[in-house]
Amino acid sequence: MASVMWFRRDLRLADNPALLDAVATDHQVVPLFVVDPRLWRPAGPTRRAYLTAGLCDLAERIGGLQVRRGDPVTEVVAVARAAEATTVHVAEDFGPYGRHRDEQVQRALAEHGIALVRTGSPYAVSPGRVRNKTGDPYQVFTPFSRAWAEHGWPKPPAAPRGVDWQRPLVSHDLYAASAPDDLALPRAGESAARRRWRDFLEHSLAEYADARDRPDLDRTSRMSVHLKWGEIHPRTMLADLAAVGTPAAATYRTELAWREFYADVLYHRPDSAREYLKPEYARMPYDEPAEALAAWQQGRTGFPIVDAGMRQLRAEGWMHNRVRMIVASFLVKDLHVEWQHGARHFLHWLVDGDLASNNHGWQWMAGSGTDAAPYFRIFNPITQGKKFDPDGAYIRRYVPELADVEDRYVHEPWTRPEGLPGGYPEPIVDHGEERREALARYESIRR
DNA sequence: TTTTGAGTTGTTCGA
DNA sequence: GTCGAACAACTCAAA
Numbered sequence: 001m002a003s004v005m006w007f008r009r010d011l012r013l014a015d016n017p018a019l020l021d022a023v024a025t026d027h028q029v030v031p032l033f034v035v036d037p038r039l040w041r042p043a044g045p046t047r048r049a050y051l052t053a054g055l056c057d058l059a060e061r062i063g064g065l066q067v068r069r070g071d072p073v074t075e076v077v078a079v080a081r082a083a084e085a086t087t088v089h090v091a092e093d094f095g096p097y098g099r100h101r102d103e104q105v106q107r108a109l110a111e112h113g114i115a116l117v118r119t120g121s122p123y124a125v126s127p128g129r130v131r132n133k134t135g136d137p138y139q140v141f142t143p144f145s146r147a148w149a150e151h152g153w154p155k156p157p158a159a160p161r162g163v164d165w166q167r168p169l170v171s172h173d174l175y176a177a178s179a180p181d182d183l184a185l186p187r188a189g190e191s192a193a194r195r196r197w198r199d200f201l202e203h204s205l206a207e208y209a210d211a212r213d214r215p216d217l218d219r220t221s222r223m224s225v226h227l228k229w230g231e232i233h234p235r236t237m238l239a240d241l242a243a244v245g246t247p248a249a250a251t252y253r254t255e256l257a258w259r260e261f262y263a264d265v266l267y268h269r270p271d272s273a274r275e276y277l278k279p280e281y282a283r284m285p286y287d288e289p290a291e292a293l294a295a296w297q298q299g300r301t302g303f304p305i306v307d308a309g310m311r312q313l314r315a316e317g318w319m320h321n322r323v324r325m326i327v328a329s330f331l332v333k334d335l336h337v338e339w340q341h342g343a344r345h346f347l348h349w350l351v352d353g354d355l356a357s358n359n360h361g362w363q364w365m366a367g368s369g370t371d372a373a374p375y376f377r378i379f380n381p382i383t384q385g386k387k388f389d390p391d392g393a394y395i396r397r398y399v400p401e402l403a404d405v406e407d408r409y410v411h412e413p414w415t416r417p418e419g420l421p422g423g424y425p426e427p428i429v430d431h432g433e434e435r436r437e438a439l440a441r442y443e444s445i446r447r
Numbered sequence: 448t449t450t451t452g453a454g455t456t457g458t459t460c461g462a
Numbered sequence: 463g464t465c466g467a468a469c470a471a472c473t474c475a476a477a
Contacts, residue, residue, distance in 0.1 A: 132475070142454065143475055213456080258455080325456060364456090377457045384457090435458085439469095446470095 002028035002166055004080050004088040007065075008098075009122050010230035011058045012190040015156040017120035022089035023160040025117075030083045030166040031062050034076060035069040038097065044348040045180055046317030050188050054229050057189030064167030072101055073108045080114050083166065091230070092118040094127040094263060095355055096270035122227070123260050124153040124234045127267035130260075137268045140370060144264065145257040156236045184316050185351060186225055193226035201240060209251045215309075215320035216393040221252070224352035225318070227259065234259070259357055265370060266356040273359050274340065281368035283445045285336075292335040295428055296327070297345055299399070302427035304411055305385035306330050308398040315398065317351035322388050328365040329379035333438040334429050339366035367442065378435050385411040399424070 003026040005019050013019065022029050033055055040048065059065035068075040080088050088109060093102055106116040121127070130148045131137060138144035186192070200221040204211065211219035226232050234256050241249040266272060276282045295301050299310035309323035319327070324346075331342045339362040346362070347353040363369030371377075389395055392410030396403045401424035402410055409416040414427055 138475085140454065140474065254455080322456080329457095371454085371456095379456090380458065 002026055002030050002083045002085050004030045004032055004076070004083055004085045006076060006088050006090045007031065007033045007058065008090060008093060008230075009228070010091045010120075010233075011054045012193070012231050012233070013061060013159040014190065015233040015236045016091075016159070017157065018089045018091045018118075020157060020160050021117060021119040022087070023163050025087050025089070026085075027162060028164045028166055030066060030079060030085065030168075031058075031064070032066045032068065032076070032079050033058075034072045035067065036072055036101075037070070038101075042347065043353075044317075044350075046183060046185060046349060046351040047353055049180075049183070050185055050225065050317070050351050051229065053185070053188035054231065057191070061190065062165050062167065064165065066168045073104050076105050077108050077112065077114075080109060081112055085114060087115050087117050089117045089119060092121040092126065094121060094123075094267045096266070096273055099270075122230050122233070123263055124148075124238055124256070125151045125260060127260075127264045130264060137264060138261075141258065141261050144261050145254060148257055148260060149253070153235050153238060156233065156239050182315070186222065186318075188225075188229070188231070190231045193223070193231035196226065197221070197223060197232060197237060197240070201244065205244065205248050205252060206246070208248045213322045213388055215323050216389045216391065216397075218320070220321060222318070224354075224357075228352045228354050259354075261370075262356040262360040265360055272363065273355055276366075276368040277360070277363050277370065278368045280445060281366065285441050285444065286338045287336040289337050289341050292428060293331070293337050293341055295425075296331050296335060296337075296342075300425050301330065301429075302414070302425040303330065303381040303385075303431075304392070304395040304399055304402055304413065305389060306381050308389075308395045311398040313346075313349050317349055319350070320394070322384075323394075324361065325365060326379050326381055326384045328362055330381055332362075332366045333378045334381075334431060334434040336434070336438065336441065339363060339368070378438055380431060380435075382411050382431065 003022040005022040010016055010018065043051070055065060055067060066079060068079065076088060090102070093099060102116065102118070109116050125148055128137070130144060130151055132143065132147070138147065200223070204219045204221065207219060211217050223232070223237070227234060237256065238253065241253050265277070269277060296306070296310060299307040299314070301307055305323065306327050309319050309327045312323070313319045328339070328342055331337050332339050343359050343362040346358050347355070350358065360369055364371045385392075385395065391407055392402070392405075395410055401421050402413060405413050405416065405421055413420050413424060420426065
């Protein structure tokens with residue numbers, strides 16, 4: 001007899017209600033992870049490598065981990081039956097695929113008299129629980145975040161003690177997904193997540209409100225990847241922020257609220273992962289993706305801040321948030337390419353790639369998302385660069401061709417009297433022209 | 448029911 | 463260089 005703890009996006013032992021539930025049911029616990037081809041295939045090399053490292057870390061903490069590769073419906077049932085378990089414990093998954101998968105698994109387990117027990121979720125307040133007074137989900141962020149904060153969340157529980165882990169070896173084929181040598185990925189695992197969080201609280205939180213927008217300063221928390229894989233739970237972070245209690249802590253809490261808001265929107269509108277949240281935007285005329293999309297992907301648009309961001313993505317599997325907005329605006333509004341192409345590229349390369357946050361961030365930038373503000377919010381890549389990377393330090397870090405360009409030309413190297421430095425492309429479009437073009441196209445879908 | 452006010456992340460123009 | 467207004471009138475929560 002034993003219970004099964006099926007880890008998915010909760011690769012940690014502390015603050016893990018599903019694990020506590022598993023231990024409470026039976027102190028003999030089989031730790032399981034299933035590498036699901038349907039999720040593994042679309043994950044790019046960064047998420048594969050990071051997940052592999054994260055699983056190795058979890059296995060080390062536990063002293064073993066059953067890793068299976070295949071359809072969860074068959075794999076979870078097989079493991080549960082072999083362990084003679086009566087319960088399989090999970091944190092609830094609210095994504096479109098996860099919900100469907102868990103229903104299938106639940107049904108298959110039930111045939112053998114085994115229960116799938118859902119406890120907790122990757123969110124402080126589970127999607128679907130924040131409602132307005134009429135019981136409907138919120139459509140805009142600010143009222144959601146107020147209600148979300150008032151909803152409250154329990155104190156983070158500690159890691160369970162006295163677990164009798166049933167420890168099989170980690171299967172070896174998992175190690176096949178190591179990171180490409182030229183990719184600089186962050187350290188994976190629960191300890192690394194907590195270390196980074198403590199480090200951020202101590203050194204960067206105080207200046208977070210202003211410094212987070214400066215890619216040259218690199219003062220964001222970089223917690224997204226740890227949240228993505230549940231190496232730390234937002235509840236733990238919220239408790240720490242409440243203890244700090246400063247305006248900066250409140251600013252950071254708002255960022256966590258955004259993550260929960262987008263998960264909530266996706267929960268209520270699972271189709272919005274692919275389709276336009278506001279259907280009328282599907283009528284927008286866009287260009288077929290061609291050379292322009294390729295130039296954007298490769299970081300060869302001739303706009304320094306855009307190219308720096310796209311190259312950071314390829315070098316680190318990560319991009320600074322401010323720059324994500326700039327490159328997204330550029331793809332949709334300067335190159336007139338549909339947001340789904342950008343979202344797909346991001347999800348392929350981002351180590352923190354999360355369906356809800358990623359795709360709703362893109363919808364927001366495309367104008368079809370939850371932003372109620374005017375559609376004519378079009379980023380000027382030059383202005384944005386000057387404002388948020390004033391000395392061009394971020395640009396120089398990722399675009400070596402511009403390393404020796406004088407400060408005053410680094411955002412517009414084509415204006416340099418001696419011409420562009422060798423190997424750096426001419427701007428592929430005229431921003432002013434494309435801005436007018438984007439406005440005209442938006443105009444065309446309005447009544 | 449009606450009204451009111453606010454809305455993550457912007458840009459440009461002209462004084 | 464800095465500042466405020468205009469952009470164009472939408473959506474939605476809450477009073």
